[in-house]
Amino acid sequence: MKEQKAIEIIKSSGDKVRFSLTKLRKSLQRSGADEALVAQIVNQVRDELYQGISTREIYNRAFALLKKKKAVFASKYKLKKAIYELGPTGFPFEKFVAAILLYSGYTTEVGKIIQGHCVTHEVDVFAKKNGLVAVIECKFHSEEGRNCNVKIPLYIHSRYEDIKKHWNRKRNDNHTLDKGWVVTNTRFTEDAIAYGKCVDLYLLSWDVPEGDGLKDRIDRLGLYPITVSTLLSKREKQFLLSRDIVLCRQLLNDHFFLDHLEIQEPRKEKIMKELRQLCNC
Structure with a gap:
């Protein structure tokens, strides 16, 4: 597969850089997706590129494609963004x-x-x-x-x-x-x-x-922040952070907090499954 030529993308800092298929591929591989899925998403994102596209748009597209396939892939892929979501205070x-x-x-x-x-x-x-x-x-x-x-x-x-x-x-x-x-x-x-x-x-x-x-x-x-979860809402994440639950692993051990949030059993099971996959448990 050849690198895309003459496509400039805009970073969050405002700087323009050349788009790299290699960087996109590596970030997708870190999600745990297999090579076939990685290749599929890389090809799809490449075909949708245009001059001046933002890194945010590229991220959102890749994230959506991963989430459609498997939630835990999307969770790992959003790690960097999830750390920003720990804010607004430090x-x-x-x-x-x-x-x-x-x-x-x-x-x-x-x-x-x-x-x-x-x-x-x-x-x-x-x-x-x-x-x-x-x-x-x-x-x-x-x-x-x-x-x-x-x-x-x-x-x-x-x-x-x-x-x-x-x-x-x-x-x-x-x-x-x-x-x-x-x-x-x-x-x-x-x-x-x-x-x-x-x-x-x-x-x-x-x-x-x-x-x-x-x-x-x-x-x-396997120490992912609770904010990587694609199944918990923003309100639920903020509740957990306020209780000093900052890691998925902590919630896996103290899952009674999900009862405090009045999360119903079927959804609770999905969340616990995601946590176990993230923590390699």
Whole structure:
């Protein structure tokens, strides 16, 4: 299959880029759809392209075709959009990051107040594992197209250094302050990545580190946010988020919340089936 020539699409940032069949194919493959279905959707979307089509229109079309075939494929495909739907505030994203780390062997606290050398700091996520402590700042963007620029790691590094100076001076904790983190649901600019490497900040975004970014961790561990569900309504998702249910896996374990929502048994069974497929349970 040849790449589409001379078709420019408009990203959410407003930038124009050349459409890539390869990128579309890879995003569809991540949904779990088999190669025959992926090829079918790629061909259909390709045939419907026109100059200046938006990435949103391409996404909506591919999503609709996946959902028509199998809901769980559509749920996985909408992962990036689902993380945006955790908003509009960044607090559910902080809880989402903490939940991912919890299932990766960390103990976590959200919104912890820590004394620095100069001032106190409210840390988004305070995580411990194997005697090491990570101080994590989460930068959530509710609008697509916005990247995390170098100002963010510059600011976070200064806070981390203030905390580190006090931590090392008091020497009354059996945990070692290991590293500062910056986690975002979008992407880092090149300057942000360069600065993070220079000062040894750990940067975690949609696709950084390569092969171990948010999308990779979520897919690998089956830790999908509740907002990926195509069977729950927006109101139901907001109810669950308000009860600190941010992962599909959490709802699978605490499915009595579906009773609180007065969801009837046939629909409840469909939702539970979707959750099990998403969590590989």
